[in-house]
Amino acid sequence: MDLLGFYPLFYVPNIGSAWLMGLTGAIHIMASHTSVGAALLFAFLAHKAQKENRTDLYDYMKRYGMFLLIFSYVIGSITGPGIWYTATAASPRGISALIHNFVWVWATEWVFFVYEVLGVFALIYFMDKVDRKTHLKLTYTFAIASVGTLALIIGIISFMMWPGTEAYYTTGSASDAFFGTNTFPHMFLRIGFMIMMSGIIGMIISSAMRKENKELSEELTQKMGWVSLLGGFVTVFFFMWYIDTLPSNAHALLGLAKDSIIMNRVVLAILFSIYFSIAIMKPQWISRTLAITMMFVIGIVGVWPGEKLRETMRKPWVAGQYVYSNQIIGRDVPGKGIKSEVDLIATKGLLKVNPWIPERLRTITPENKLEVGKLLTRITCSNCHSLDKGGLYRPLIPLAGPMGEAGIKDYMKNVIGTGSSPYMPKIALPDEEYDAIAAYIASQAN
Known part of the structure; x- marks a missing residue:
């Protein structure tokens, strides 16, 4: 028996396995992106404070840094391992x-x-204990470490979308994997958003200082408005470039919801352009309540839809366009000695090659057909779709159910099984396994 190196199935009802990672990632991005943006902002403020002898800016930086310790380095440090846990459970072969x-x-x-974490503590607690030039050097190294962290992670995340070059499959080289087509536009897109986030958080800190020092509060709110506006412009510019560097399957999926995505981004851009303009022209209007509210708005209607879009466009792949989201190896990678598993599964079937199938379900009978169909549907589909009738993200039953049992089988066999879909993965199965899946999906629709 040819058993493949699959891992046990991780299934989350209603949401779908991959979306649990997306939800954790969206929270993490709010925290981690603020950290990198704040590192650049600290370097700018420390330079200005040292050059102009502005001691009042150090108090602002200290308040900002204390907020950063909780928001970025506590929440970020919790959700960072959370991404590792959920990603490893949802897609172990991808990780x-x-x-x-x-x-x-x-x-x-x-x-x-590690240097970044130590750096933020040093910046805050040694602010009044070292000379200004030493503190300025600390802010510079903190900014370099933060951007270095970002650059390395973005190369890895971009590879999850695709390597961007056929050379990688031949060489298996880490540099061919890292320096993909969309690595740099993706990195600058993130930097723009990080700068914008640092300004949005900065307005929370500056607005809270109004009772103590109204003039300084309004000056810093105005500056944060300019910082945010600059970050927003950089984000939009590189987002357009980033879209042009995506693979064909991503464009096919993007096209299905292009109008709603554009409308969402246009509304968001207009809303925050107005907000940043108010901060620049009428800083006294920005209250702490409004600033906190706008932070949640950018998270709920900006970050989460953006992460959901990226997760969607990457499908059906999870890494390098050779590992499917459902753990199946979908193409050869000679440079890594990796062989496609598609032909073996087409010949022998998932029931024979997946080591985690219970023995009683390895052979399909009239009595266990629906149970086998349920298991096969979860193995093949649950990493992209929610499988419950009222599922939240890409619910499969409402999409496939109306086709009927014969229509579902025909689609799986002649579209998915032949690889003729512009975005669905090529997975061919023995006829009896198609029957079991089609019977189960049709039964759920009814």
């Missing part, structure tokens, strides 16, 4: 692929991250 390609890149990133 394995990333580790095997980028183990030294990740090790280097952790060195930068």
Whole structure:
């Protein structure tokens, strides 16, 4: 029996396995992106404070830094491992692929991250204990470490979308994997958003200082408005470039919801342009309540839809366009000695090659057909779709159910099984396994 190196299935009802990672990631991004943006902002403020002898700016930086310790380094440090746990459970072979390609890149990133964590503590607690030039040097190294962390992680995340070059599949080289087509536009897109987030958080801190020092509060709110506006412009510019660097399957999926995505981004851009303009022209109007509200708005209607879009466009792949989201290896990678598993599964079937199938379900009978269909549907589909009738994200039953049992089987066999869909993965199965899946999906629709 040919058993493949699959891991046990991780299934989350109503949401779907991959979306649990997306939800954790959206929270993490709010925290981690603020950290990198704040590191650049600190370097700017420390330079200005030292050059102009502005001691009042150090008090602002200290308040900002204390907020950062809680918001970025506590929440970020909790959700960061949370992403590892959920990603490893939802797509263990995908995480394995990333580790095997980028183990030294990740090790280097952790060195930068440790320095970043130590740096933020040093900036805050040594602010009044070292001379201004030494403190300025600390802010510069903190900014370099933060951007270094970002650059290394973005190379890995971009590889999850695709390597961007056919050379990688031949060489298996980490550099061919890292320097993909969309790595740099993706990185500058993130930097723009990080700068914008640092300004949005900065307005919370500056507005809270109004009772103590109204003039300084309004000056800093105005500056944060300019910072945010600059970050927003950079984000939009590089987002357009980033979209042009995506693979064909991502464009196919993007096209299905292009109008709603554009409308969402246009509304968001207009809303925050107005907000930033008010901060610049009428800083006294920005209250702490409004600033906190706008932070949640950017998270709920900006970050989460953006992460959901990225997760969607990457499907059906999870790493390097050779590992499917459902753990199946979908193409050869000679440079890594990796062989496609598609033909073996087409010949022998998932029931024979997946080591986690209970023995009683390896052979389909009239009595267990629906139970086998349920299990096969979860194995093949649950990493992209929610499988419950009222599922929240990409619910499969409302999409496939109306086709009927015969229509579902026909679609699986002649579209998915032949690889003729512009975005669905090529997975061919024995006829009896198609029957079981079609029967189960049709039964759920009814």
